[in-house]
Amino acid sequence: MIPPGSTLGILGSGQLGRMLAVAAAQLGYRCHIYAPESGPACDVAAAFTRGAYHDAAALGEFARGCAAVTYEFENIDVAAIDAVAAHAPVAPGRASLETAAHRAKEKRLAEACGGRPAPWRHVTTRAELDAALAGIGTPAILKTATEGYDGKGQVRLKSPDEAEAAWATVGGRECVLEGMVSFTxxxxxxxxxxxxxxxxxxxxxxxxxxxxxxxxxxxxxxxxxxxxxxxxxxxxxxxxxxxxxxxxxxxxxxxxxxxxxxxxxxxxxxxxxxxxxxxxxxxxxxxxxxxxxxxxxxxxxxxxxxxxxxxxxxxxxxxxxxxxxxxxxxxxxxxxxxxxxxxxxxxxxxxxx
Known part of the structure; x- marks a missing residue:
């Protein structure tokens, strides 16, 4: 148990970090924000370090001043978590970040735990997209495997004829193809x-x-x-x-x-x-x-x-x-x-x- 008066580090300077910092302050903790640029969280935090998520030295210096570290979003390379974890405890841990940041990994884990995702296929090439469409059918949604949120990195396909355009839209990146689900x-x-x-x-x-x-x-x-x-x-x-x-x-x-x-x-x-x-x-x-x-x-x-x-x-x-x-x-x-x-x-x- 980390006592009040200690510093909680937060990776990310957005509104989620802002509300985390407010909640921590109400419990008597100071918050130190680390991010490539200033944002809403910096307005309510005790300290801010501007640094890249691939800068291991800067991350290490930041972590040494924190009793514990967390993060406000999952689009961070796991190497950043490793750099911080060498100097301060990080939660959630590496496994959570690595899994949730990749759509195929999270779907496989959900299935392994008895969950049921929508019909899906892992797609890494244009040929695999054609095969996935043949297996799942249309309409379907092509989503980038990483870094997609709030509707970004996604394209709907009404027919297999739209595969070429959809593949170009996502930049030929690693994706998952999901079948449409009828839901209430x-x-x-x-x-x-x-x-x-x-x-x-x-x-x-x-x-x-x-x-x-x-x-x-x-x-x-x-x-x-x-x-x-x-x-x-x-x-x-x-x-x-x-x-x-x-x-x-x-x-x-x-x-x-x-x-x-x-x-x-x-x-x-x-x-x-x-x-x-x-x-x-x-x-x-x-x-x-x-x-x-x-x-x-x-x-x-x-x-x-x-x-x-x-x-x-x-x-x-x-x-x-x-x-x-x-x-x-x-x-x-x-x-x-x-x-x-x-x-x-x-x-x-x-x-x-």
């Missing part, structure tokens, strides 16, 4: 696992997307999701145990007539859990910090009858004055100076009590 709802399991292998899960939020970006998460979820939550949570727990995961693990699912279909996982706090700041007894950010620092995990119970988180994307954040005036609305702006289409500028949470 999308949801996520937010599981927090401590270093002592104990874990707690939040009520599963119903996630609604717009243009490939999460628009809204709400709890409690519809009955269709609630009926599948136990099976989905069991899979998330198996995945976390298999990886020796410490911290928050997010697993996204499709609710289908045949049960939950695994989509993907993230070894970190997640946009679909932002509602927990006001909507749960202990936020996902605080519980992640607790797990990483070896503290007891907090309650995940709802603070009200229901909670809803709405993302503020692009110029939607311009409505901040009206949101401040709205009774019961909890506004979070991330301090980003430039609003662009598809860019998450903040969120607002409404809790019904």
């Amino acid at each position: 709802h999308e949801f996520s399991i937010l599981l927090v696992r401590g270093g002592d292998s104990t874990s707690v899960a939040y009520p599963p939020p119903h996630n609604e997307h717009r243009d490939g970006i999460l628009a809204r998460s709400s709890v409690p979820a519809p009955e269709t999701i609630a009926a599948q939550a136990e099976a989905a949570t069991a899979l998330a727990t198996k995945l976390a145990d298999k990886l020796g995961h410490v911290g928050l693990l997010t697993c996204e699912f499709f609710a289908t007539p045949d049960g939950p279909v695994f989509n993907e996982m993230a070894p970190r706090v997640h946009n679909s859990g932002h509602w927990t700041i006001e909507g749960a007894a202990t936020s996902q950010f605080e519980n992640h910090v607790r797990a990483v620092l070896g503290l007891p995990l907090g309650s995940t119970a709802l603070t009200g009858i229901s909670a809803e988180m709405e993302n503020l994307i692009g110029d939607e954040a311009d409505a901040w004055r009206a949101l401040l005036a709205e009774n019961g609305a909890h506004l979070h702006l991330y301090g980003k100076h430039e609003a662009r289409p598809g860019r998450k500028m903040g969120h607002v949470t409404r809790v019904r009590r």
Whole structure:
């Protein structure tokens, strides 16, 4: 157990790092941000080191000043984790990052743990794409194996005739081809696992997307999701145990007539859990910090009858004055100076009590 007054290092300077730093500060910890460029997290942290994720010397110097280190996103080379781990404990560990950052690896692990992903094929060449399309059929989605998020690095194929254009769109990179799934709802399991292998899960939020970006998460979820939550949570727990995961693990699912279909996982706090700041007894950010620092995990119970988180994307954040005036609305702006289409500028949470 790392005592208050110690420094928690965070790799990444985005809004997830910002909310982690706020949660850590409330528990009496200082946060040191390491990233290639300044970002929202730096506004609320005690220290910031500008450095590349491939700079082992700079990462080592940063880590030596931290009691523990975590990260806010998975698009970091595992070599960076190794460089930090030589000087300070890192959570989640290498296995979690290496698996969740690669779509084929996470799907194989989900299958090994008894989960059911959508029909898929690993694609590394143009010829393999043709073979995958012949096996899965269309419509289908071609996704880069790494670095895809919020709809990026993805292209839909309506017929095999679109293979050449799709392959060019992803730059001929390693991919997975996924068959389309007929589903009624999308949801996520937010599981927090401590270093002592104990874990707690939040009520599963119903996630609604717009243009490939999460628009809204709400709890409690519809009955269709609630009926599948136990099976989905069991899979998330198996995945976390298999990886020796410490911290928050997010697993996204499709609710289908045949049960939950695994989509993907993230070894970190997640946009679909932002509602927990006001909507749960202990936020996902605080519980992640607790797990990483070896503290007891907090309650995940709802603070009200229901909670809803709405993302503020692009110029939607311009409505901040009206949101401040709205009774019961909890506004979070991330301090980003430039609003662009598809860019998450903040969120607002409404809790019904």
